[in-house]
Amino acid sequence: xxxxxxxxxxxxxxxxxxxxxxxxxxxxxxxxxxxxxxxxxxxxxxxxxxxxxxxxxxxxxxxxxxxxxxxxxxxxxxxxxxxxxxxxxxxxxxxxxxxxxxxxxxxxxxxxxxxxxxxxxxxxxxxxxxxxxxxxxxxxxxxxxxxxxxxxxxxxxxxxxxxxxxxxxxxxxxxxxxxxxxxxxxxxxxxxxxxxxxxxxxxxxxxxxxxxxxxxxxxxxxxxxxxxxxxxxxxxxxxxxxxxxxxxxxxxxxxxxxxxxxxxxxxxxxxxxxxxxxxxxxxxxxxxxxxxxxxxxxxxxxxxxxxxxxxxxxxxxxxxxxxxxxxxxxxxxxxxxxxxxxxxxxxxxxxxxxxxxxxxxxxxxxxxxxxxxxxxxxxxxxxxxxxxxxxxxxxxxxxxxxxxxxxxxxxxxxxxxxxxxxxxxxxxxxxxxxxxxxxxxxxx
Numbered sequence: 001x002x003x004x005x006x007x008x009x010x011x012x013x014x015x016x017x018x019x020x021x022x023x024x025x026x027x028x029x030x031x032x033x034x035x036x037x038x039x040x041x042x043x044x045x046x047x048x049x050x051x052x053x054x055x056x057x058x059x060x061x062x063x064x065x066x067x068x069x070x071x072x073x074x075x076x077x078x079x080x081x082x083x084x085x086x087x088x089x090x091x092x093x094x095x096x097x098x099x100x101x102x103x104x105x106x107x108x109x110x111x112x113x114x115x116x117x118x119x120x121x122x123x124x125x126x127x128x129x130x131x132x133x134x135x136x137x138x139x140x141x142x143x144x145x146x147x148x149x150x151x152x153x154x155x156x157x158x159x160x161x162x163x164x165x166x167x168x169x170x171x172x173x174x175x176x177x178x179x180x181x182x183x184x185x186x187x188x189x190x191x192x193x194x195x196x197x198x199x200x201x202x203x204x205x206x207x208x209x210x211x212x213x214x215x216x217x218x219x220x221x222x223x224x225x226x227x228x229x230x231x232x233x234x235x236x237x238x239x240x241x242x243x244x245x246x247x248x249x250x251x252x253x254x255x256x257x258x259x260x261x262x263x264x265x266x267x268x269x270x271x272x273x274x275x276x277x278x279x280x281x282x283x284x285x286x287x288x289x290x291x292x293x294x295x296x297x298x299x300x301x302x303x304x305x306x307x308x309x310x311x312x313x314x315x316x317x318x319x320x321x322x323x324x325x326x327x328x329x330x331x332x333x334x335x336x337x338x339x340x341x342x343x344x345x346x347x348x349x350x351x352x353x354x355x356x357x358x359x360x361x362x363x364x365x366x367x368x369x370x371x372x373x374x375x376x377x378x379x380x381x382x383x384x385x386x387x388x389x390x391x392x393x394x395x396x397x398x399x400x401x402x403x404x405x406x407x408x409x410x411x412x413x414x415x416x417x418x419x420x421x422x423x424x425x426x427x428x429x430x431x432x433x434x435x436x437x438x439x440x441x442x443x444x
Contacts, residue, residue, distance in 0.1 A: 004030065005040055017048035035065035039074060046078050054078045069098035073105045080108070085116045103132045107139040114146060117400055117425075119407075122146050141166035149403040156403075157259030172253070179250040181260050185214035190248035192220040193241070195255055196304070197362075200225055201384035202404065202414060205274050206257045208234030218246045227363035228275060228385070265406075268413050272390035277370035278363050285358035289371040292330040292353065295444035297323070298369065298386075299331055299352065300377035302339035312398040313379045315429045317342040317352075322437045323376070324351035328444050334359070334368060334375070334382055374443070376436060379405075387415030394439070396432055399423040 004027035011020035024041035031037055038061035045054035055078050061071040076091035092109040096102050110125030123146055129139035144159030164171040172192060179189055189210060193200040200221055207217050211234040221229055223240040230238060239246055252260065280286060302314040317335075324331045324346075333343055333354045340356035343349050359365050362385065369375060369386050376394045377383040379402055386393045395418055397405055405412060405420060412418045421432050 002027075005037060008040065008044060012044045012047060015047075017044065020044045021048065033064055035061040035068050035071060038064065039068065039071045042071070042078070043074055046074070046081065051078055051081050055082065067098055069095045069102060069105075072098060073102065073108070076105070076112075077108060080112050080115070085112045088112045089116075101132050103129045103136050103139065106132065107136065107142060110139070110146070111142055114142075115400055119146060119150060123150075137162045137165040145403045149401070149407060151265055151406055153258075153264040154262075157263070160259060161256065163255075172251070174251050176248060177250055179252040179260070182250075183213070184210060184250075186216070187214075187249040188216045188218055188247060190218045190220065190246060190251040191254055191257070192251070193222055193225075194253045196307075197222060197225060197381035198379075198384040199255060200229075201275065201381060201388050203254050203257060204229060204232055204235075205269050205388070206234075206254075206261060206263070207232065208269065208274075209261055210234065210257075211236075218248055220246075225362055227278075227361055228366050231276065233274060265413050270413060270416055272388060272416060275366070275385060275388040277366040277389060281364050281367035282358060282360070285355065285364055285368065288353065288355065288358060289332075289368060292332070294328045294330045295374070296330050296332065296372045297440070298334040298355075298372045298375045298377075298382075299323070300334045300375070300380050300382045301342065302335060303378055303380040305338070309398070309402070312400070312427075313402075314339075315378060315396070317346065319429045319433050320376070321346065321351075322433060323440060324348070326437070326441060326444065329440065332368070332372065334365065334377075336365075374440075376440075383418075384415075387412070387418045390417050393418040394436060395420050396429070396436070397422045399425060399427045 004023050008020045008023035008027060011023055021044055024044050028037040028041055038057050042054045042058035042061060045057060058071055058075040058078060061068060062075060072091045073095035076088045076095065079088035079091060089109060089112055092105045092112065095105040106125050106129035110122040113122035113125060123143065126139050126143035126146065129136055140159045140162040144156050144162065147156035147159060191207065207219060210217050216236050217234060218237040219235050220239050220241050223242065226238060226240050237246060299320055301317045301320060303310055307313065331352045333340060333352045333356060336356045336359050340354065343352050343354050346352065355368055359368065365382060366385060366389065369389055369391050374392045374394065375386040378396045383393055383395050393415065397420055404414065410420045412420060421436055423432055
């Protein structure tokens with residue numbers, strides 16, 4: 001069975017899962033009661049996305065060998081994938097009882113505690129993992145996100161630097177040195193965006209702090225953002241990613257700046273607007289926006305589908321239907337991409353004016369935002385853009401939010417014009433939208 005097991009692993013590493021499963025099943029047929037072969041097959045089933053098969057075979061592995069720590073751990077991973085967090089916790093703890101130095105089990109115990117909003121317990125698990133192995137980057141990275149969510153910025157930013165070793169993120173390599181807070185008088189510093197569009201909108205404000213230190217700032221951003229970032233205070237030169245390599249003396253990643261500049265909840269540069277809309281846009285967009293009346297509300301109901309937490313961050317457009325029926329309110333769809341088509345599935349599609357055909361760039365989106373009275377959005381780059389422009393934004397957040405929105409508050413230290421509407425423990429959007437509707441009726 002060893003040959004078949006090795007072949008299964010090889011195919012799995014190549015993401016050729018049908019062949020991997022076939023080889024794994026062959027290995028198991030040769031030693032039908034081997035818990036190791038069951039565990040290995042369960043791992044492959046999970047990686048292939050067949051969680052039911054993974055659940056069944058890993059359960060068999062534990063029945064065959066109850067003291068098998070790896071099977072308990074892998075079963076916990078499957079249960080977590082199936083949104084059974086409490087059961088996952090129990091199997092991670094079982095794996096730890098069987099192997100007290102099981103650093104991966106402690107780390108995933110922390111992560112499942114975070115999804116269950118058991119934040120102190122999550123931190124304890126990450127801390128224990130790092131006591132066992134201080135160099136285990138997955139534990140330190142996940143602890144960074146938990147610390148930042150709890151507002152413990154100092155240690156959080158330190159741990160955040162382990163992102164380069166976690167999750168396949170690659171640090172840019174240059175011959176010139178990395179900036180480490182030394183004086184910048186007259187030096188050209190190259191700052192490059194490294195994460196999502198919303199991250200760039202959120203942290204581009206920090207360039208003004210570098211400029212205040214005497215730097216000449218050269219910023220590389222995602223090509224789609226060049227138009228809307230043009231003219232931002234603190235940027236001397238703006239280049240698109242993939243363009244020519246500028247000349248510089250030192251360099252730094254954009255999301256390393258908060259730690260280097262010792263940003264915390266009390267000194268966030270929160271003066272808005274720091275992003276501005278163009279004075280005009282394509283004529284069709286101008287015409288559509290000039291035709292509406294009443295209180296004008298922009299809606300965004302879905303984020304990037306490839307985001308690891310998209311299923312919790314995004315919601316169905318139908319959840320907004322009550323807002324579309326409020327007298328004196330005109331709703332505009334700011335959603336772009338595939339989910340913009342959701343408007344066609346509404347019982348009354350005309351209740352939302354679809355702007356997506358005219359939103360060909362973030363400059364177009366910024367212009368549209370400038371013409372609206374309010375933006376209601378899930379956690380997306382458009383919400384960041386609106387907040388950076390100083391527009392009133394009502395942000396809809398899942399029960400376990402992204403770290404930057406902190407906890408137990410309805411405002412944001414990052415965006416003074418933003419109000420946070422959080423899910424409660426039911427993790428449903430309907431109660432959130434009921435509160436939004438009541439507030440909108442009073443606001444308009």
